Amino acid sequence: MPATYIQAINQAMHEEMARDENVLLLGEDVGVLGGAFKATDGLLAKFGKERVVDTPIAESLIVGAGVGLAIQGMRPILEMQFIDFISCGFDQIVNMAATLRYRHGGQTACPIVVRGPCGGGVHGGIYHSQNPEAWFFHVPGLKIVAPATAYDAKGLLKSAIRDDDPVIYLEHKFLYRRIKEDLPDSEYLVPIGKAALRKEGRDLTAISYGSPVHAVIKAARDMAGEIDIEVIDLRTLLPLDWATIRASVAKTGKALIVHEARRTGGIGGEIAARIAEELFEYLDGPVLRVASMDTHNAFAAPMEEYILPNQEKIAEAIRKLASY
Amino acid sequence: MTEQKERELYFWLRLIREYEDRISTLDKQGKIQGGIYSGKGQEAIVVGICHDLRPDDWIFPLHRDLGAFLVKGADPKRLMAQIFGRRDGFAKGKDSFLHGGDFSHCIFGATSMLGSTLPVAVGTAYKFRIKKEDRVAIAFFGEGASSRGDVHEAMNFAGIYKLPVVFVCENNFYAYSTPNELQFAVEDVADRGPGYGFRGDVCSGNDLHSVMKAAKKAIDRARNGEGPTFLECKTYRYHGHSEHDGAAYRSEEELITWESRDPIERWEVYMGKRKYDVAAIRAETTERVKKVVDEALAFAEASPWPEGTEAMEDLYATPVEED
Numbered sequence: 001m002p003a004t005y006i007q008a009i010n011q012a013m014h015e016e017m018a019r020d021e022n023v024l025l026l027g028e029d030v031g032v033l034g035g036a037f038k039a040t041d042g043l044l045a046k047f048g049k050e051r052v053v054d055t056p057i058a059e060s061l062i063v064g065a066g067v068g069l070a071i072q073g074m075r076p077i078l079e080m081q082f083i084d085f086i087s088c089g090f091d092q093i094v095n096m097a098a099t100l101r102y103r104h105g106g107q108t109a110c111p112i113v114v115r116g117p118c119g120g121g122v123h124g125g126i127y128h129s130q131n132p133e134a135w136f137f138h139v140p141g142l143k144i145v146a147p148a149t150a151y152d153a154k155g156l157l158k159s160a161i162r163d164d165d166p167v168i169y170l171e172h173k174f175l176y177r178r179i180k181e182d183l184p185d186s187e188y189l190v191p192i193g194k195a196a197l198r199k200e201g202r203d204l205t206a207i208s209y210g211s212p213v214h215a216v217i218k219a220a221r222d223m224a225g226e227i228d229i230e231v232i233d234l235r236t237l238l239p240l241d242w243a244t245i246r247a248s249v250a251k252t253g254k255a256l257i258v259h260e261a262r263r264t265g266g267i268g269g270e271i272a273a274r275i276a277e278e279l280f281e282y283l284d285g286p287v288l289r290v291a292s293m294d295t296h297n298a299f300a301a302p303m304e305e306y307i308l309p310n311q312e313k314i315a316e317a318i319r320k321l322a323s324y
Numbered sequence: 325m326t327e328q329k330e331r332e333l334y335f336w337l338r339l340i341r342e343y344e345d346r347i348s349t350l351d352k353q354g355k356i357q358g359g360i361y362s363g364k365g366q367e368a369i370v371v372g373i374c375h376d377l378r379p380d381d382w383i384f385p386l387h388r389d390l391g392a393f394l395v396k397g398a399d400p401k402r403l404m405a406q407i408f409g410r411r412d413g414f415a416k417g418k419d420s421f422l423h424g425g426d427f428s429h430c431i432f433g434a435t436s437m438l439g440s441t442l443p444v445a446v447g448t449a450y451k452f453r454i455k456k457e458d459r460v461a462i463a464f465f466g467e468g469a470s471s472r473g474d475v476h477e478a479m480n481f482a483g484i485y486k487l488p489v490v491f492v493c494e495n496n497f498y499a500y501s502t503p504n505e506l507q508f509a510v511e512d513v514a515d516r517g518p519g520y521g522f523r524g525d526v527c528s529g530n531d532l533h534s535v536m537k538a539a540k541k542a543i544d545r546a547r548n549g550e551g552p553t554f555l556e557c558k559t560y561r562y563h564g565h566s567e568h569d570g571a572a573y574r575s576e577e578e579l580i581t582w583e584s585r586d587p588i589e590r591w592e593v594y595m596g597k598r599k600y601d602v603a604a605i606r607a608e609t610t611e612r613v614k615k616v617v618d619e620a621l622a623f624a625e626a627s628p629w630p631e632g633t634e635a636m637e638d639l640y641a642t643p644v645e646e647d
């Protein structure tokens with residue numbers, strides 16, 4: 001039976017909570033309701049209300065209490081009902097969790113996972129469509145993962161739960177039920193910090209993560225006779241798998257970065273800068289970016305479609321880059 | 325209380341006073357980099373709350389609670405190295421003052437974001453609850469910090485689950501320069517306790533007996549599963565907000581009034597009434613505390629600065645190798 005992306009997330013939590021009694025979940029409506037999107041379905045029935053905790057609407061509390069649990073040897077998963085509300089827990093993430101180990105001189109770890117639905121494409125409007133990775137990309141001490149497939153969603157969440165550092169786990173809500181795949185029967189992990197080479201190619205490297213990965217792969221397939229595109233799915237954003245990026249760009253000489261977060265201040269800028277710094281002599285063209293327009297994610301369908309990256313914008317950028 | 329315990333309590337009051345006075349002097353001499361936030365005048369609170377805690381109870385001190393570190397068992401030498409930003413400090417020089425805790429004594433280091441440790445204390449208490457451990461978490465905060473959203477979020481959650489946590493508000497009447505009437509519209513901050521479904525108690529933070537009595541009730545209640553307490557200790561800080569603050573916003577009379585309620589002198593009067601030889605105890609204690617602080621200082625000054633490259637250490641528990 002193929003599993004959807006959200007079922008994969010649900011399976012990961014079921015498996016990890018069964019495996020380790022110190023794993024627990026805090027969030028809004030995660031219990032009886034099973035989460036706003038059903039990501040936590042069945043967990044309350046299986047693990048009880050001490051380990052599946054319906055919290056008040058209090059994101060600072062959710063993250064801060066998670067840190068308190070973590071220093072006591074627990075491994076909390078902290079659900080943001082929509083990732084947008086992570087801004088209300090921002091201080092606890094960047095100043096408390098991210099600095100915890102450092103400012104205690106290595107006396108403690110901070111094994112928390114902050115997860116929640118990110119991204120647009122579902123007409124969620126300004127406050128239910130954000131891609132907040134860049135807010136956290138700047139913060140040492142954090143790890144950020146953003147799976148694009150059901151396989152990775154499960155394997156990365158399991159790794160995140162077992163990781164001793166704070167991990168921001170960005171699950172893309174557009175993918176929740178739109179993609180499915182057969183998952184292995186036996187247990188597996190996807191390592192944090194390793195990108196996936198989705199397709200090999202010689203002419204140019206397309207680097208992406210999260211929802212747009214699928215559009216990039218499709219473009220690469222559609223254009224296969226014309227341009228030979230190598231597709232990298234980053235999977236982990238912090239820290240970046242720089243070795244994979246470098247090897248690919250050194251081979252193809254051209255790099256395109258595609259992300260759904262808006263362009264200005266997005267992490268594509270950092271990747272582009274680093275390619276320019278370290279691979280300048282390999283480059284046969286400018287590093288290009290396809291990203292959301294520099295505005296808030298608008299609600300009305302035509303506006304949202306205008307703002308987000310899509311197949312057409314990606315194909316256009318690929319042609320432009322290939323022409324150099 | 326036995327005479328031995330009363331003398332021990334006196335030692336802690338005096339040690340904290342000496343330790344903080346010495347740091348203030350060092351600061352004036354330019355020997356310390358970074359801010360120093362003296363808790364002078366507030367010693368009875370940390371002594372009264374922390375003295376009878378168990379080693380595995382956790383405390384979450386505020387920026388003025390250097391004394392809490394000492395009473396809870398932190399090594400005075402390492403604490404001084406921490407304040408000096410040296411490698412032997414709890415943060416190995418990553419940050420100074422009270423931003424590095426001592427996990428071996430269940431002491432959590434604060435961030436600079438006021439009130440941010442309360443959710444963490446509450447998470448800790450939640451763990452004690454679900455693992456059926458009869459331990460308690462003590463969260464210290466100022467009356468100024470009580471205005472923050474984090475404080476509300478933490479207390480609300482602790483009330484729902486009747487968590488084994490004591491919220492200790494050290495009300496010293498000023499948040500930096502801001503007096504209480506510009507901070508909240510209630511007389512006692514403890515009035516907020518009942519709003520979260522638990523008790524709010526007020527005690528004199530300058531009277532060790534008063535603090536210990538209130539603390540015992542609150543801690544017992546937490547340990548017995550009866551839930552949190554909001555314990556407000558009324559007190560006063562003698563120094564400015566930091567050593568660089570002349571505190572021109574308050575009157576000289578006010579300071580003098582509070583100095584006449586000094587927690588240490590008060591304890592000496594009490595010991596006198598108990599017919600102890602106060603002069604002898606005072607002299608002997610002076611020797612003892614001086615020695616502890618001298619040693620701490622020598623240790624800290626001898627402790628090396630960390631190397632620049634150490635700035636990249638202790639960032640991740642499981643680093644992901646680049647390249």
Ligand SMILES: Cc1ncc(C[n+]2csc(CCOP(=O)(O)OP(=O)(O)O)c2C)c(N)n1
Pocket residue numbers: 388436437438465466467468469470494496498499500565
């Ligand atoms: C969130 C936050 N805002 C502002 C500050 C700056 N600040 C540091 S201490 C302080 C006053 C704190 O007053 P209170 O909580 O009553 O504690 P006290 O210093 O009086 O012991 C302020 C405004 C801060 N550290 N954190």
